[in-house]
Every structure is written in structure tokens, then in C-alpha cells.
Amino acid sequence: MEIRFTLNGKPTAVDVPPDITLLRLLRDYLDMTGTKCGCEIGECGACSVILDGEVVNSCLVLAPQVEGRRVVTIEGIRGPDGGPNDLQEAFIEAGAIQCGFCTPGMVVAATVLLRKHGYPTREQIIEGISGNLCRCTGYQQIVEAIQMTVLRRGGLPEKEEHA
Amino acid sequence: MSELKSLGKPTRRVDALEKVLGTGRYTHDLKIPGMLVAKVLRSPVPHAEIVKLDVTPALKVPGVVAAITSEDFVDHGNWGFPVKDDYMLAYKKVRYVGDPIAAVAAETEEAAEAGLQAIVLELKELPAVFDVHEALKPDAPILHEELAKAQAEETTSGELEDAEFIEVHGKGNLSETLIVRQGDPLSKLSECDVVLDAAYSVAHQEHAYLETEAALAVPTADGGVTVFVGDQNPFITLSNLVMTLGMPGKVRVVQSPHTGGAFGGKSDMVYETAAQAAMLAIKSGRPVKLVTSREESMIASYKRDAMEMRYRLGATKDGRLRAAKIECWADSGAYASMTPFTSWRATIHAMGPYHYEDCHVDMMCVYTNNGYSGAFRGFGNTEVTAASEQAIDELAEMCGMDPMDFRLKNCVELGDTLPFGQKLEYSVGLKQCLERVRKISDWDRKRAEYSRQPAHQEIRRGIGVASFFHGLSLGAEGLDFAEHTIRLGEGNKFEILTGLSDFGQGSRTVFSLIASEVLGFPVERFQWLPCDTDVVQECGPTVASRSTILGGNATRLAAMRLLTQLYDAAAMMMGCMVPEVRQEGEVFYGPAGQRVTLDELIAYARANHIPLSAKARWEMPRIHWSFAKGRGVPYVAYHFGAQVAEVEVDRRTGVTKVLNIYAVHDVGKVVFPQGIRGQIIGGISQGLGYALMERVEFEKGYIQNPNFDTYLIPTAADMPVVTVEFVESELPFGPFGAKNVAEPSMVPTAPAILNAIYHATGRRIRHLPANLERVLLGYDLKDTVTTTVCQVGVCERAKCEL
Ligand code: FES
Ligand code: FES
Numbered sequence: 009m010e011i012r013f014t015l016n017g018k019p020t021a022v023d024v025p026p027d028i029t030l031l032r033l034l035r036d037y038l039d040m041t042g043t044k045c046g047c048e049i050g051e052c053g054a055c056s057v058i059l060d061g062e063v064v065n066s067c068l069v070l071a072p073q074v075e076g077r078r079v080v081t082i083e084g085i086r087g088p089d090g091g092p093n094d095l096q097e098a099f100i101e102a103g104a105i106q107c108g109f110c111t112p113g114m115v116v117a118a119t120v121l122l123r124k125h126g127y128p129t130r131e132q133i134i135e136g137i138s139g140n141l142c143r144c145t146g147y148q149q150i151v152e153a154i155q156m157t158v159l160r161r162g163g164l165p166e167k168e169e170h171a
Numbered sequence: 172m173s174e175l176k177s178l179g180k181p182t183r184r185v186d187a188l189e190k191v192l193g194t195g196r197y198t199h200d201l202k203i204p205g206m207l208v209a210k211v212l213r214s215p216v217p218h219a220e221i222v223k224l225d226v227t228p229a230l231k232v233p234g235v236v237a238a239i240t241s242e243d244f245v246d247h248g249n250w251g252f253p254v255k256d257d258y259m260l261a262y263k264k265v266r267y268v269g270d271p272i273a274a275v276a277a278e279t280e281e282a283a284e285a286g287l288q289a290i291v292l293e294l295k296e297l298p299a300v301f302d303v304h305e306a307l308k309p310d311a312p313i314l315h316e317e318l319a320k321a322q323a324e325e326t327t328s329g330e331l332e333d334a335e336f337i338e339v340h341g342k343g344n345l346s347e348t349l350i351v352r353q354g355d356p357l358s359k360l361s362e363c364d365v366v367l368d369a370a371y372s373v374a375h376q377e378h379a380y381l382e383t384e385a386a387l388a389v390p391t392a393d394g395g396v397t398v399f400v401g402d403q404n405p406f407i408t409l410s411n412l413v414m415t416l417g418m419p420g421k422v423r424v425v426q427s428p429h430t431g432g433a434f435g436g437k438s439d440m441v442y443e444t445a446a447q448a449a450m451l452a453i454k455s456g457r458p459v460k461l462v463t464s465r466e467e468s469m470i471a472s473y474k475r476d477a478m479e480m481r482y483r484l485g486a487t488k489d490g491r492l493r494a495a496k497i498e499c500w501a502d503s504g505a506y507a508s509m510t511p512f513t514s515w516r517a518t519i520h521a522m523g524p525y526h527y528e529d530c531h532v533d534m535m536c537v538y539t540n541n542g543y544s545g546a547f548r549g550f551g552n553t554e555v556t557a558a559s560e561q562a563i564d565e566l567a568e569m570c571g572m573d574p575m576d577f578r579l580k581n582c583v584e585l586g587d588t589l590p591f592g593q594k595l596e597y598s599v600g601l602k603q604c605l606e607r608v609r610k611i612s613d614w615d616r617k618r619a620e621y622s623r624q625p626a627h628q629e630i631r632r633g634i635g636v637a638s639f640f641h642g643l644s645l646g647a648e649g650l651d652f653a654e655h656t657i658r659l660g661e662g663n664k665f666e667i668l669t670g671l672s673d674f675g676q677g678s679r680t681v682f683s684l685i686a687s688e689v690l691g692f693p694v695e696r697f698q699w700l701p702c703d704t705d706v707v708q709e710c711g712p713t714v715a716s717r718s719t720i721l722g723g724n725a726t727r728l729a730a731m732r733l734l735t736q737l738y739d740a741a742a743m744m745m746g747c748m749v750p751e752v753r754q755e756g757e758v759f760y761g762p763a764g765q766r767v768t769l770d771e772l773i774a775y776a777r778a779n780h781i782p783l784s785a786k787a788r789w790e791m792p793r794i795h796w797s798f799a800k801g802r803g804v805p806y807v808a809y810h811f812g813a814q815v816a817e818v819e820v821d822r823r824t825g826v827t828k829v830l831n832i833y834a835v836h837d838v839g840k841v842v843f844p845q846g847i848r849g850q851i852i853g854g855i856s857q858g859l860g861y862a863l864m865e866r867v868e869f870e871k872g873y874i875q876n877p878n879f880d881t882y883l884i885p886t887a888a889d890m891p892v893v894t895v896e897f898v899e900s901e902l903p904f905g906p907f908g909a910k911n912v913a914e915p916s917m918v919p920t921a922p923a924i925l926n927a928i929y930h931a932t933g934r935r936i937r938h939l940p941a942n943l944e945r946v947l948l949g950y951d952l953k954d955t956v957t958t959t960v961c962q963v964g965v966c967e968r969a970k971c972e973l
Contacts, residue, residue: 041200042193044431046381047465051879054381082193092191100187103845106853107675108190109381109431115191138888141879143379143432144675146852147887149845 013074015040016084030066030074031055034081042082042112046141053140056113057081063120063139082112085119095119095157102153106144113140118154127163130155177687177694178907179841185680185699186673190429198385198401198427199462206387207236207276209451209461210283213471214265214272216296217540217872218312221263221272223293229275232289234282237455238275244450245417250442252407254346254507256315257439259415259446265294266314266505267542268872269471271443276451276459299540299872303479303500306344306537314505314538319343344538346503347511349518350801353590354529356483359494363485367566371482371558371937374866375502376475378547379884380674382431383468386445387460388452395421396449401430402441403546404712406670409704411442412449422449426701430674434857435546435714437674439508440472469877474867476510476544477502478517478554482562490570492581495522495530495590499555503536504543509550510536512648515798517551519805522590523559524601524640525581530590532801541869546714548857549918552641557861557939560637560922565935573618574926575609578638578813592802598910600837600900601811605638607896612815612833621930629822632830635926637919638813642806643902643911644717647796651717654708655725657686657697657733658784663773664698665690665733665783670710671722672702676913677846678718682726684843685906689730690737692757692769708786716810716911719842721789723906728787736783741767744775792904808902810915812836814855816923817891820931825947827863827928829891832920837898839910851916852893858920860885866940868953 012021034040046054050068057066058080087093121136189195226238241247241262248259261272275286298312387399405424412422448461485494503510518534567577585599621632645651660666673679679699687694742749745761753760757769796803817831868875876882901908
């Protein structure tokens with residue numbers, strides 16, 4: 009069946025079997041491989057995309073469900089010059105990337121988190137990315153990258169917690 | 172040493188940009204026209220004889236283009252190192268649930284699936300064994316009859332040789348026995364004031380790399396095949412392919428640009444995946460891509476071995492360690508894979524980095540029908556340290572000593588001798604690590620404060636420590652070398668050619684930094700390339716945290732030779748003598764005020780056919796370990812470290828929250844600060860999972876938790892705040908003094924957490940993981956309740972037939 013939706017700001021039409029997921033549509037039919045597949049059961053977050061402003065696991069969304077809606081993938085997250093935006097730049101600087109397989113999903117989750125909370129706290133950041141698994145980094149440098157972005161966007165530094 | 176320019180300074184990972192933009196390609200992402208999809212039929216039972224296997228009906232399924240079995244490979248695809256006991260596709264028998272039996276390639280996934288369903292498979296189930304002790308009984312079902320028979324003959328017919336690993340054999344299901352021998356610990360124990368005798372165990376752990384195993388095989392014009400994979404050593408993949416496909420000179424292995432994690436897990440299973448895809452590509456004449464699903468990956472791939480351990484340690488009443496008698500049983504599963512090597516490393520490290528008068532370690536590697544075990548970060552040391560560092564804590568308590576003081580009193584220092592006869596000659600920073608971690612964790616205050624918590628308090632805090640050592644690189648396992656080339660490439664960048672893989676650990680960046688340091692050019696001047704067996708030199712496997720030392724040194728030497736070439740060219744260009752050339756960054760000066768930039772120099776070299784390309788090989792100093800005597804020099808030197816964990820346990824629910832981890836590691840020299848910190852914190856997250864939640868649940872050989880909804884790994888919410896510091900006791904032959912770090916980072920984490928839980932609750936949990944029940948009740952529900960076996964669908968059809 010033909011599915012029409014807005015992908016990264018562009019009207020898109022694609023002919024796919026009706027029982028495939030959005031993840032498969034993106035990767036197998038549009039060759040948009042920035043969105044990764046790690047479990048296909050909605051547990052790892054590697055397949056995260058933004059659907060009408062909300063983070064979703066694209067492996068749990070059926071392709072026909074996106075008809076007429078707006079989808080943003082990692083390929084649509086860029087700075088004004090087409091290079092990395094400030095969040096992506098912070099990921100590089102903070103060492104938030106190792107193998108990089110979770111990175112697109114993390115960037116997607118963090119993008120929505122920042123949009124929703126403006127200046128999220130450490131707790132909110134942790135909550136915001138806790139649906140995204142990373143086996144390499146131990147998360148700390150990912151949290152730091154997001155905190156770095158908050159600061160650069162005008163947020164205030166949080167007081168150091170002491171246990 | 173003069174001031175360093177590039178090393179140890181903040182730097183970005185050289186391959187980060189395309190990862191953060193989502194443009195970097197992984198094996199999962201590769202796609203070429205005409206590509207077929209492959210699927211594998213896997214064993215639905217833990218142990219069976221293959222009575223009938225016919226793939227021809229699969230070929231009649233519309234869309235199916237090729238189907239293969241072990242018959243298609245040379246010598247039935249028999250392979251394996253150090254024990255050649257495995258097959259690219261099962262031959263005669265299957266030995267674990269998930270053992271690959273046949274594979275098909277088809278136009279679509281659905282057709283491939285239908286092809287699998289059409290294969291005629293008849294299995295005769297055999298008795299299976301799931302417990303290491305049961306497996307060693309005389310009447311136990313034998314997994315590898317032929318090997319066992321050959322071994323029995325060999326053992327009776329001659330002397331044991333110690334030159335080769337493989338020749339120290341066991342019998343029946345015992346694949347190897349490994350030992351350390353010093354003195355007579357049993358009689359020494361009877362003289363000790365304080366003696367501990369305790370049993371510990373660790374569970375199977377899944378690597379859980381986010382990218383599952385995959386391979387893309389492409390037939391070539393000369394009748395050969397090129398295979399794209401993400402593995403830990405393209406040359407081992409290559410030699411296994413050549414051996415089992417039988418086409419020397421016609422196989423090429425190329426690493427995909429990026430690999431989604433490995434942690435020791437991208438070896439054997441990837442070699443098999445590569446061979447299956449390659450054979451299907453040869454048979455079909457079409458490119459074939461094989462990607463495992465998460466469930467398939469979790470069921471079929473190897474794990475960290477489960478291990479049972481008995482520790483008997485003795486000390487004087489004032490806390491001086493005297494004797495250790497340690498016995499371990501490693502669950503190798505269906506195949507030997509790396510278990511003989513992981514177990515050897517475990518044997519060497521089982522007693523911890525302490526002085527003993529007498530010490531024996533006996534390690535038995537045992538075949539069972541529980542999947543199969545292989546390499547995983549820490550490679551045996553993670554397993555034994557989880558036990559030994561708890562045992563040390565228990566002994567310290569019996570002596571009435573603070574665990575930190577006890578360790579400081581017994582830990583090895585420069586010039587000391589380890590209990591297998593090795594004198595420590597270089598770079599021993601353990602004491603400094605312990606002292607530093609004591610300070611930064613505020614150990615003394617917190618330990619005293621948490622010890623005073625009233626007995627009725629339900630939410631309790633505790634603090635625990637673990638220290639450890641970890642031998643550098645492969646050690647006496649085998650020849651240990653790397654060979655790198657640095658050559659002029661496009662855009663006047665220098666390409667660093669290596670056979671070592673970077674699946675996220677950052678070795679590409681480390682090599683660029685070292686080249687930059689030697690040559691004096693900015694890091695951006697260097698370009699990395701994925702390993703390609705047609706282009707790069709063999710460097711040995713990317714395992715054992717060996718990249719920085721081996722590859723770092725090879726890079727340093729190659730860069731020095733390249734610098735010589737550049738000076739020669741500069742002298743020629745400026746019409747002066749080489750000693751008169753001066754260099755500042757990317758500018759070269761002559762004695763009479765001549766000045767040429769690197770780009771001008773490169774243009775001159777190109778115009779005058781002066782090659783700018785240098786290669787260099789670096790080898791570890793050779794050492795010897797006697798496998799028969801259990802003594803010698805297993806590793807030239809060691810990484811040392813100590814971690815402190817601070818936990819909060821809710822006694823009403825069993826929930827353990829790790830609040831803080833303080834990690835101090837002696838890494839020789841910090842080369843890539845962001846990378847090394849990432850290695851440590853990442854390792855700690857895997858150690859935290861190992862301590863609290865991770866266990867592959869084998870129920871009569873069937874894995875009960877084959878995806879992330881049931882096999883839980885730490886999320887951001889599980890992680891403590893991690894504070895990392897380094898001790899730099901330079902290794903004389905490490906590149907700029909650097910040592911290993913990737914594996915060691917996770918080794919002490921689990922026992923530090925377990926010791927902290929004990930401090931908080933008074934409950935000693937000797938069996939990992941310390942899940943809710945164990946923390947709450949002191950025992951695991953799994954040990955008391957019999958669950959019915961749920962046959963997690965490996966192949967629905969085959970299951971129904973049985
Ligand atoms: S692939 Fe969708 S959540 Fe894992
Ligand atoms: S960087 Fe490898 S999974 Fe996150």
C-alpha cells in the first residue's frame with residue numbers, strides 16, 4: 009500500500025506491505041539507515057524517531073500508522089549548516105559516543121527531552137534517556153553531553169550533589 | 172621525556188562525526204543490488220544426533236536460491252581454536268539449543284523463512300548434561316566422543332607436553348585442566364591462624380552488543396568471495412573461511428566501517444555467520460546478507476562462562492596472607508571456543524594481586540549442553556575476581572581488619588614475586604591505587620559511619636572495595652605482535668593501516684594521537700581506514716585490551732620511520748643536509764632560512780616519486796609459561812587498580828541502588844583521556860549488570876531470557892556517579908608508557924558492589940547476580956522453584972515434530 013507522510017520536513021510517499029513496521033520502512037524501503045535496529049520489541053531505543061513531536065520506538069509503529077503524520081529521524085536532526093547541531097556537537101565533545109550504535113536513538117531522545125523541558129535537570133535527563141540502552145558508555149558521558157547543551161542554551165549549572 | 176603535544180590532551184574521537192549524524196554505516200546497514208537474505212535453521216534441542224537432513228525441498232520454495240549444510244564445506248566445516256571441535260554448520264550432532272544446522276538464501280525474508288520450514292530434519296534426542304559436576308561423572312553423556320577418545324589414548328600413550336595448550340587434555344567432558352603450583356597450601360592451611368573455606372559462583376553473562384552479528388558476502392569475478400563483517404580479527408575470519416570454503420587466495424575480509432560493540436563477543440559466532448553467508452554467496456552466485464535477530468543472537472551466540480569456585484584461604488591472625496587453595500569449574504558449554512584461554516587467564520589471576528607463601532589453583536573446563544562460552548571483557552579474570560575479592564573481604568573480617576588495610580598489607584609491589592614465580596619488574600601501581608581510592612571515596616569516614624547504622628534501620632548504606640590485577644595482552648598464549656603502515660593518501664592526509672578493529676573502544680583515535688605526537692602534525696592530518704585483509708597486515712586479534720600497547724607501538728615506530736622519510740625529502744628539496752633540517756609542526760626549515768610547508772613537501776615528493784609510506788612491526792617481549800608445571804611468566808606486566816562502591820539497600824524490597832563508584836586504575840600513561848574515561852565507566856556499567864541483574868537463564872539448556880525485556884542490562888537510571896582517577900606508573904615498553912584498560916575496567920566492579928552490600932546488610936551473597944531475592948531473602952527463588960521448560964522458539968516447525 010502507498011503511505012504518505014512528512015519525513016524530515018519533506019512530503020514522502022512509499023509503497024510498502026501493510027504489515028511492516030516504520031523501522032523497516034525507513035531502513036529497507038528508504039535506505040535511511042541512521043535509525044538502528046537493536047531488538048525489535050521496543051526495549052532498546054536504538055530505533056527511536058520523532059512522531060508528531062513525541063519519541064517513539066519505530067519498531068513498534070506499523071507503517072500505515074504514520075499516514076499523514078510527521079516523522080523526524082536522525083537524518084533530519086542537523087545544525088543550520090547541515091552539520092551537527094549543538095547537541096550533536098556536545099555528544100562528540102563529551103565522549104558520549106563509543107560504538108555509536110545507540111547514538112542516533114540517544115540524540116533523538118535527547119532532542120525531544122530538551123524541547124519538552126527546556127532546561128532539564130540531571131534527574132529528568134536520566135529519565136529521558138532511560139528507555140535507550142547503551143552497552144558501551146555507561147551513560148555518564150551521554151548525560152554530560154546533554155547537560156553541556158543545557159548550559160550552552162542558557163540553563164544554569166546544577167549544584168553538585170554529595171551523597 | 173619531553174613535553175607531550177597530543178597525548179593526554181582533550182581530543183575528540185576521530186570517527187564520531189558520522190556516528191552522531193547517523194551517516195556511518197554498520198554491517199546491518201550494508202546493501203547492494205541483487206542481494207539475497209539468509210536465514211539459519213538452528214537446533215531446537217540441547218543434544219541430538221542428526222538422523223536425517225535434506226535441504227532440497229527448501230530449494231523448491233519460490234524465492235529460495237541456495238541452501239547449505241555441513242556437506243558443502245571442506246571437512247564438514249570443522250574449525251575451532253585452540254580445540255578444533257566446532258562446525259560452521261552442525262555435522263552429525265547438535266550440542267546446544269541454537270546450534271546452526273542449515274542455512275538458506277532467498278529473495279525475501281519471507282521466502283527464506285519458508286525455505287527453513289521446508290527443510291527435512293530428523294533428530295534423535297540424546298541425554299544432555301547441564302551441570303559441570305554432573306558432566307564429569309563417569310556415566311555422563313559425552314558431548315565430543317571422538318575428542319574424548321583421542322584424548323584418552325594420548326594421555327595413556329605419552330608424556331604431557333607443556334609447549335602447546337591443546338596438549339594438556341582432560342577426559343570425557345573435561346576439555347582442559349589448568350593449574351598454578353607453588354608449595355603445599357593444604358598443609359600450610361592447617362598451620363594458619365585463620366582459615367576461610369567458601370564456595371562462590373558466577374552466572375553466564377550476555378555481551379548484549381547493540382548490533383547483532385551480521386555478514387554480507389559478495390561473490391567476486393575470480394570465483395572467490397569478499398565478506399564484510401564487524402569482527403574482532405578479520406584475519407582469523409579469513410583463515411577460517413579459507414580453511415572451510417577451500418579457496419586460498421580468493422577470499423577477502425573487509426571490516427564494515429563501524430561495528431556496534433563487541434566486548435569479546437564478535438569472534439566465533441561472527442566467523443560462523445561469515446562462513447554461512449560466504450558459502451551461500453558462492454552457491455547462489457549472488458551477494459548474501461545474514462543478520463541475526465536479537466533472540467537468535469542471544470540464543471546462538473557464546474556467553475561469558477558460568478563458573479563455580481571453592482576458595483580456601485589462610486592467614487595469620489594479624490592479617491598476613493599465607494596460603495590459597497582454589498578450585499574452579501568453568502562451564503564451557505557445547506564447544507571449547509575460547510574457554511581454555513579464558514580459564515587460563517582465570518587461573519593466573521584467581522588468587523588476586525597478593526603475597527602468598529603457598530598457592531594452588533586448579534581449573535577444570537567442562538563441556539555441557541548449556542549454549543557455549545567464549546571471550547567476554549575480562550576473559551576469566553572477571554569471573555574469578557568476583558569470588559576472590561569477596562573471599563579476601565571475608566578473611567579480613569575474620570582477622571578483625573579493615574578491608575582496605577588488609578589489602579594494603581598484602582598487596583604486591585615492585586620487585587615482589589607473584590605466587591607462580593614471576594618477579595614484578597615493571598610498573599606496579601597497586602598500592603598507590605588503593606591509597607588514592609581510599610582518599611577520594613572518603614573511605615574511612617563512610618566505613619565507620621555506615622558501620623554504626625542501627626540494626627532496625629531498613630534503608631541501609633554500605634561501602635566496599637575490590638582491588639585486582641590484569642595481565643597485559645595475550646601473554647604466553649601465543650605470539651603477540653602488530654604491524655602498521657602509515658602512508659600518504661588522498662587530500663594529503665596520512666592513512667594509518669591496521670589490522671586491529673575499532674568497534675567503539677577508540678583505538679583509531681589512539682593511533683592517530685600517537686602518530687600525531689611522533690610526527691608533530693595535528694590529528695586531523697591522519698585518516699583511518701577499516702581493516703581489509705587485502706590491504707593491511709595481520710596484527711593478531713583485537714582482544715585482551717592489546718590495541719593501545721601493540722598497535723600503539725607499531726604506530727609509533729611506523730611514524731618514526733615516516734618522519735625520517737620526510738626529513739630526507741625536506742633536505743633534498745631545500746638542498747641541505749638532513750641534520751640541518753628543523754621542523755615546527757607542519758613546517759620544515761633549512762639552515763639558510765628556507766621554509767617549506769608539509770603540503771609543499773608532499774607535492775615535491777609526489778613530483779619526484781619519493782614514496783611517503785612506512786611500515787613497522789612491534790612484538791611483545793617473549794615469555795614462557797609452563798602449563799604442565801603451573802609456573803612461569805604468564806604476562807610481561809599487569810594493569811592494577813581498585814574500585815570502591817557505595818550502595819544503598821532497601822531491606823524491605825531487596826532493591827540495591829549503587830550511589831557511587833570510585834575507580835583508580837594504574838594505566839601506565841593516559842593517551843586519550845576522553846576515551847579512557849569512557850572505557851572505565853562503560854566497563855563499570857557492565858560490571859554493575861554482572862553484580863546485580865545479568866544472568867542468562869538456562870533451563871535445561873533453553874535460554875529463558877532471549878531479549879532485552881527479560882535479559883536486563885543497566886539503563887541510565889541504574890548507573891551511579893562514577894569518579895575516575897589514574898595512577899601513571901609508566902610501562903617502559905608501552906607506547907609513551909601506556910598499558911591496557913578496556914577489560915580491566917570491569918573486573919573489580921562486581922565484588923566491590925557485593926562487598927558493599929554485605930557491609931550494608933550483613934548478608935554475604937556468594938552467588939552472582941545479587942538480584943532482589945538474594946538481597947531480600949538470602950537465596951534465589953530459581954534454586955527452589957522448578958519452572959516448566961518454555962521452549963523459546965528457535966524453529967517452530969522442528970519443535971512440533973519432536
Ligand atoms: S529496535 Fe526498537 S526498541 Fe529496540
Ligand atoms: S555507544 Fe555503543 S551502544 Fe552506546
